[in-house]
Amino acid sequence: MNKNRSKEYDVIIIGGGATGAGTARDCAMRGLSVLLVERHDFATGATGRNHGLLHSGARYAVTDHESAAECIEENMILRKIANHCIEENNGLFLTLPEDDIAFQSQFVDACSSAGISTEIIDPKLALRMEPSANPDIIGAVKVPDGSVDPFRLTMSNALDAKLKGADILTQHEVVDILKDQDRVNGVELFDHEKKEKAKYYGKIVCNAAGIWGHNIARFAGVNINMFPAKGSLLIFGHRVNKMVLNRCRKPANADILVPGDTICLIGTTSERIPIEEIDNMYVSKDDVDVLIREGVKLSPSLATTRILRAYAGVRPLVAADDDPSGRSISRGIVLMDHKERDGLEGFITITGGKLMTYRLMAEEATDLICKKLDVDKKCETANIPLPGSEKSDETLNNVSQKVYSINGITQKSAKDRHGSLAHKIAQGDENEDSMVCECEGVSIGEVKYAINELHVNNLIDLRRRTRVGMGTCQGELCACRAAGLLCESMEEPGKAKDDLANFLQERWKGMSPIAWGETINEIQFTSWIYEGIYGLKPDNN
Amino acid sequence: MKKEIFEPYNVSDNNFEQCVKCTICTVYCPVLEVNPDYPGPKQSGPDGERMRLKDPEFYDEALKLCLNCKRCEVACPSGVKIGDIIQSARIKYSKSKPKLRDMILANTDIVGTMASTFAPIVNTAVALKPVRKVMDSVLKIDHHRMFPKYTGLRFETWYRRYAEKKQQEFKKHVSYFHGCYVNYNFPQQGKDLIKVMNAAGYGVHLLEKEKCCGVALISNGLIKQATKQAKHNVEAFKKSIVDKKMPVISTSSTCIFTIRDEYPHLLGVKNEEIRNDSELATRFLFRLIDEGKLNLVFKKNYKKRIAYHTPCHMEKLGWSIYSTSLLKMIPGVELVQLESQCCGIAGTYGFKKENYQTSQEVGKPLFDQIENSKVDFVATDCETCKWQIEMSTSSKVQHPISILAEAIDVESTMKLWQK
Numbered sequence: 001m002n003k004n005r006s007k008e009y010d011v012i013i014i015g016g017g018a019t020g021a022g023t024a025r026d027c028a029m030r031g032l033s034v035l036l037v038e039r040h041d042f043a044t045g046a047t048g049r050n051h052g053l054l055h056s057g058a059r060y061a062v063t064d065h066e067s068a069a070e071c072i073e074e075n076m077i078l079r080k081i082a083n084h085c086i087e088e089n090n091g092l093f094l095t096l097p098e099d100d101i102a103f104q105s106q107f108v109d110a111c112s113s114a115g116i117s118t119e120i121i122d123p124k125l126a127l128r129m130e131p132s133a134n135p136d137i138i139g140a141v142k143v144p145d146g147s148v149d150p151f152r153l154t155m156s157n158a159l160d161a162k163l164k165g166a167d168i169l170t171q172h173e174v175v176d177i178l179k180d181q182d183r184v185n186g187v188e189l190f191d192h193e194k195k196e197k198a199k200y201y202g203k204i205v206c207n208a209a210g211i212w213g214h215n216i217a218r219f220a221g222v223n224i225n226m227f228p229a230k231g232s233l234l235i236f237g238h239r240v241n242k243m244v245l246n247r248c249r250k251p252a253n254a255d256i257l258v259p260g261d262t263i264c265l266i267g268t269t270s271e272r273i274p275i276e277e278i279d280n281m282y283v284s285k286d287d288v289d290v291l292i293r294e295g296v297k298l299s300p301s302l303a304t305t306r307i308l309r310a311y312a313g314v315r316p317l318v319a320a321d322d323d324p325s326g327r328s329i330s331r332g333i334v335l336m337d338h339k340e341r342d343g344l345e346g347f348i349t350i351t352g353g354k355l356m357t358y359r360l361m362a363e364e365a366t367d368l369i370c371k372k373l374d375v376d377k378k379c380e381t382a383n384i385p386l387p388g389s390e391k392s393d394e395t396l397n398n399v400s401q402k403v404y405s406i407n408g409i410t411q412k413s414a415k416d417r418h419g420s421l422a423h424k425i426a427q428g429d430e431n432e433d434s435m436v437c438e439c440e441g442v443s444i445g446e447v448k449y450a451i452n453e454l455h456v457n458n459l460i461d462l463r464r465r466t467r468v469g470m471g472t473c474q475g476e477l478c479a480c481r482a483a484g485l486l487c488e489s490m491e492e493p494g495k496a497k498d499d500l501a502n503f504l505q506e507r508w509k510g511m512s513p514i515a516w517g518e519t520i521n522e523i524q525f526t527s528w529i530y531e532g533i534y535g536l537k538p539d540n541n
Numbered sequence: 542m543k544k545e546i547f548e549p550y551n552v553s554d555n556n557f558e559q560c561v562k563c564t565i566c567t568v569y570c571p572v573l574e575v576n577p578d579y580p581g582p583k584q585s586g587p588d589g590e591r592m593r594l595k596d597p598e599f600y601d602e603a604l605k606l607c608l609n610c611k612r613c614e615v616a617c618p619s620g621v622k623i624g625d626i627i628q629s630a631r632i633k634y635s636k637s638k639p640k641l642r643d644m645i646l647a648n649t650d651i652v653g654t655m656a657s658t659f660a661p662i663v664n665t666a667v668a669l670k671p672v673r674k675v676m677d678s679v680l681k682i683d684h685h686r687m688f689p690k691y692t693g694l695r696f697e698t699w700y701r702r703y704a705e706k707k708q709q710e711f712k713k714h715v716s717y718f719h720g721c722y723v724n725y726n727f728p729q730q731g732k733d734l735i736k737v738m739n740a741a742g743y744g745v746h747l748l749e750k751e752k753c754c755g756v757a758l759i760s761n762g763l764i765k766q767a768t769k770q771a772k773h774n775v776e777a778f779k780k781s782i783v784d785k786k787m788p789v790i791s792t793s794s795t796c797i798f799t800i801r802d803e804y805p806h807l808l809g810v811k812n813e814e815i816r817n818d819s820e821l822a823t824r825f826l827f828r829l830i831d832e833g834k835l836n837l838v839f840k841k842n843y844k845k846r847i848a849y850h851t852p853c854h855m856e857k858l859g860w861s862i863y864s865t866s867l868l869k870m871i872p873g874v875e876l877v878q879l880e881s882q883c884c885g886i887a888g889t890y891g892f893k894k895e896n897y898q899t900s901q902e903v904g905k906p907l908f909d910q911i912e913n914s915k916v917d918f919v920a921t922d923c924e925t926c927k928w929q930i931e932m933s934t935s936s937k938v939q940h941p942i943s944i945l946a947e948a949i950d951v952e953s954t955m956k957l958w959q960k
Binding site for chain 2: 237259262305408409412413416471472518522
């Protein structure tokens with residue numbers, strides 16, 4: 001720990017979201033020495049708390065031309081560089097009888113001016129393409145939407161940064177920004193694991209902490225007026241739709257249904273919240289009601305589909321006007337050079353934007369960093385694939401052709417999750433092939449790979465890397481197995497128990513807003529197992 | 542009293558999302574215990590279904606190893622139709638086409654018609670060792686298996702010739718769905734049913750034209766044909782049940798189970814109008830007795846020790862209690878209830894070479910029970926269980942209706958309602 005203190009990094013990036021990880025990758029690719037710091041884990045903020053929608057930009061086409069154009073460009077880039085994180089399932093913009101069909105032509109025009117390809121589809125054909133869509137639709141437009149797994153995307157960026165020499169500290173929270181007169185020269189971090197503080201120095205500090213950048217800026221003595229708008233979403237237990245479903249109207253509540261991995265999710269709501277509440281993301285009863293009520297209009301079968309969880313995230317918008325809903329605000333990228341803005345050297349902030357434009361944000365931020373450091377190197381992140389997305393036959397060769405086998409499921413799942421890196425997962429051994437998570441098909445081999453190579457500190461981190469505990473049982477069967485494996489490789493037993501309790505508590509947090517029907521059965525059964533059989537007590541948390 | 546039906550709010554097809562991962566189904570799966578290649582009901586059913594909804598490539602041909610015994614569904618405390626999920630997945634996703642062998646095994650109607658026409662030749666031929674060896678290597682029908690003997694005089698023909706006329710003498714009437722086995726292989730069972738029903742005061746009629754229930758077609762992936770036959774049968778049942786107010790009874794638990802449950806669940810063929818009056822013969826009789834509408838008189842000299850085996854589909858229907866209660870009414874019967882276990886044959890499953898070993902291992906605990914029970918013979922409602930038990934144990938097997946036919950005092954029984 002101490003040896004790092006004397007080292008001066010070229011750049012210290014604050015925030016392990018997609019933007020921070022993307023900036024770390026870009027900086028590392030341009031030969032800078034990089035430290036990426038994150039207070040919890042990768043993608044714990046807004047990055048991991050959204051639809052996971054690979055926007056075509058169509059949603060913004062009518063209201064925000066610039067964002068729409070950025071989206072479609074990044075959409076096409078991500079298909080190339082991050083193909084293992086995305087699913088190219090396309091999207092439909094549906095017009096319901098209560099919507100104005102005239103909006104459709106306005107929408108199609110706006111899309112084409114932004115460079116988004118559209119195709120007006122006969123409602124009957126649309127229903128054949130997507131049988132789960134509301135049969136009452138009077139119009140449908142096909143757009144190149146898709147799904148993106150934000151956890152995988154962020155991890156791949158961080159992994160690549162690490163491969164190119166970046167240092168990464170998770171569970172390290174910035175508690176102060178170090179300054180020498182009017183120049184920022186480092187950060188003070190609190191290590192949540194060891195419970196100790198340490199100082200790290202860098203020529204440039206890049207604030208990529210999303211909504212939390214508000215507080216980071218304050219440490220540096222500058223003021224950024226953030227505009228927190230909370231959005232809630234519901235996750236359904238399985239896929240109802242194959243294509244992304246949108247409402248063909250001006251953006252409103254709960255009008256996107258996205259299929260992502262084994263599940264689908266509906267969102268979002270939008271509600272202005274005070275900045276003090278950004279760490280308290282609860283989903284209210286009203287949010288749940290709105291999401292179900294509106295969701296059913298897109299796909300009626302949602303009414304009879306099991307809801308798995310509810311969650312909420314905060315849009316990191318920079319306040320620009322007094323719009324109370326936060327919707328008409330631009331999702332544009334905000335890059336601040338605090339030297340020019342506030343006279344503070346060595347400190348920049350990259351915020352605003354959205355998951356879709358993380359790479360562009362990283363590019364703009366890195367361009368500025370390079371300019372400040374006098375480094376002349378071009379950005380290559382749009383051309384070089386992320387680890388896992390390189391074209392490689394290695395995985396395919398490794399996937400066994402055996403027909404009668406459980407590991408067909410774990411192997412295919414691992415390939416979906418890790419792309420071409422799946423070959424690193426031990427296979428073919430009865431023990432390594434056994435399942436930890438039965439809902440999501442996670443093998444012991446995959447868990448071990450994640451623990452060893454993907455920067456895992458605890459069970460919740462492991463979940464983001466592998467989907468352990470993301471299935472319908474929400475950790476009921478896998479949490480204890482995963483805890484055992486984690487314990488074997490890194491944790492002392494006492495801590496493992498707390499970790500397990502934390503993990504289950506976190507699962508319960510997402511289930512409590514929708515705790516009825518099967519969900520309440522499931523959680524009751526889980527608590528019988530963990531309290532009754534394993535003797536885990538609530539005070540372990 | 543009208544039954545109140547509670548409709549839970551969030552229920553999708555086959556209730557697969559009601560699974561709380563308790564894993565009880567896995568414990569009750571007879572295949573998983575002997576064949577580790579089978580992923581088990583939970584993994585193949587609700588867990589696998591989520592995966593397949595994500596990407597049909599997750600379909601695993603190992604689902605073919607499922608016996609469709611539905612014991613997982615009986616065990617499931619959450620009402621998940623696990624067996625239906627697995628069968629539907631096979632129908633929807635399987636890419637492998639049925640082989641010639643599967644067509645032969647599945648088309649019980651056509652094969653039965655041909656075989657019974659040339660019964661003496663066919664019976665001798667398929668019993669010959671060299672022929673069985675050839676069938677083993679060419680068709681992959683296991684050489685251990687003996688085909689049930691085909692009859693020279695089909696039940697339908699016998700009925701038209703000798704029994705039909707007499708049935709008009711009765712005041713009450715039922716239709717009889719005899720199924721392929723009674724028609725082509727074992728008409729005696731049909732004759733026994735007519736004897737018992739006549740004694741009970743019921744005239745027995747055949748459907749206008751019955752087709753094979755289609756269970757073997759479904760399990761061999763011949764869904765189009767199965768659906769066609771299902772629609773035909775539902776219409777034929779309607780003519781009896783709706784038009785003539787005559788319930789339909791059957792002696793085959795699997796046929797009746799298929800018609801009642803698999804038609805709507807797997808084939809999407811609606812059967813609400815006929816479902817309640819499509820009955821198993823033993824249940825029909827028991828309910829008459831229970832309601833005081835029928836009394837049976839038994840012969841004094843009938844004394845047997847009988848073991849009852851619960852076929853999987855009887856377990857699923859929950860109806861074995863009717864057959865055993867009926868048998869217990871016979872004063873001279875000492876009934877041994879065998880522990881409910883799958884015999885392993887599962888219709889055509891056990892005939893296939895690749896399944897033979899699994900089939901026998903699944904049935905072994907049952908065979909041991911039978912050998913140790915020291916009974917005169919075994920009773921069961923399913924014909925394929927009968928073949929399996931007769932092949933794998935030293936015991937003979939009889940249908941409960943045939944036992945009744947032997948034990949009943951026809952004249953005294955008839956006198957009770959004739960006066």
